[in-house]
Amino acid sequence: MTMISQAKYVDGLFYPECHPGWGGCAEELFHYTSRYSAYTEALLRNLSDQRQFNMSGYQAANLSNEQRRLMAAILAHKPCCRTARDITQIIRGVINGESHVSEELTSHYEDQLKVIPKDVELVYSGKAHHHEMADVAPLDPLLNLASRLQLPVAVRGSHVEIPLKELAQHMDSSNSSLRNSLQEAILQLHFAGYQLKNHPGLTHREVRELSRKRPCELRSYHSPTTHQRRHH
Structure with a gap:
């Protein structure tokens, strides 16, 4: 079907x-x-x-x-x-x-x-697709790339907030390896049920502040610096 x-x-x-x-x-x-x-x-x-x-x-x-x-x-x-x-x-x-x-x-x-x-x-249906919330593996490729590219990323439930204009610029990089890696990371998120949401002007400082102000509402927030610390 x-x-x-x-x-x-x-x-x-x-x-x-x-x-x-x-x-x-x-x-x-x-x-x-x-x-x-x-x-x-x-x-x-x-x-x-x-x-x-x-x-x-x-x-x-x-x-x-x-x-x-x-x-x-x-x-x-x-x-x-x-x-x-x-x-x-x-x-x-x-x-x-x-x-x-x-x-x-x-x-x-x-x-x-x-x-x-x-x-x-x-009419387009924005229905959310099921994914296993406890499984963070689908997030890791994009978060690792965001760390490398210094892109702030905020994750709230099934929503992955990121400045999409800046992300698109990296997706158009002259580096084909980077383009392919970003494409695979994004598709992996989509297939797992996550939705990329545009957050224009999102900064690393804002990510840290949001994490402190709304710890109960937010499942997790990541910036390149915090993600690097978590993996080292």
């Missing part, structure tokens, strides 16, 4: 369930809030291995019903080079003012499209 088959009708709207591996990128692709645009662009660029790809000019509101249905069908699959390239093809079509999708592209997702109605509004 694909994840799209678990979608639900609510008040006349259809909520297709996206694969958790897409994280907040699914919301950006469906609604384009701009909060995750740079991060989504960098993730798609790396996954699709299209270093020149950019989302400049993309507006989710300009998706035709046909394009939106296909986008939902693709997002039911886990992130990989193939699915990322198919999404970038839709994005380019929107940027170019096109409203149709190719039959060849559609043919790859026929099973998912069969269960997505054509006459209702599709």
Whole structure:
């Protein structure tokens, strides 16, 4: 069973369930809030291995019903080079003012499209996916990279707060090894049920202050310095 088959009708709207591996990128692709645009662009660029790809000019509101249905069908699959390239093809079509999708592209997702109605509004579902809270292993790769890059990271429950604009810049690094490591670390978080949340301007000092002020509310907060101390 694909994840799209678990979608639900609510008040006349259809909520297709996206694969958790897409994280907040699914919301950006469906609604384009701009909060995750740079991060989504960098993730798609790396996954699709299209270093020149950019989302400049993309507006989710300009998706035709046909394009939106296909986008939902693709997002039911886990992130990989193939699915990322198919999404970038839709994005380019929107940027170019096109409203149709190719039959060849559609043919790859026929099973998912069969269960997505054509006459209702599709809305992104931000449903949290289950993960084992006691298992911190999925966090370690990103926290280790954040330590190396001096990026502050705050973890609260299943939310991983980080300045996404700065993260996206590192995801576009000329260092291919760093790009690949970040991509794998992010996908590992997504697959485990964690959600990256944008926290613009987050500083190491703020991380330490938040940790002191809200120790009961916060499961854990990390900055590069505190994470390094914990592992040495």
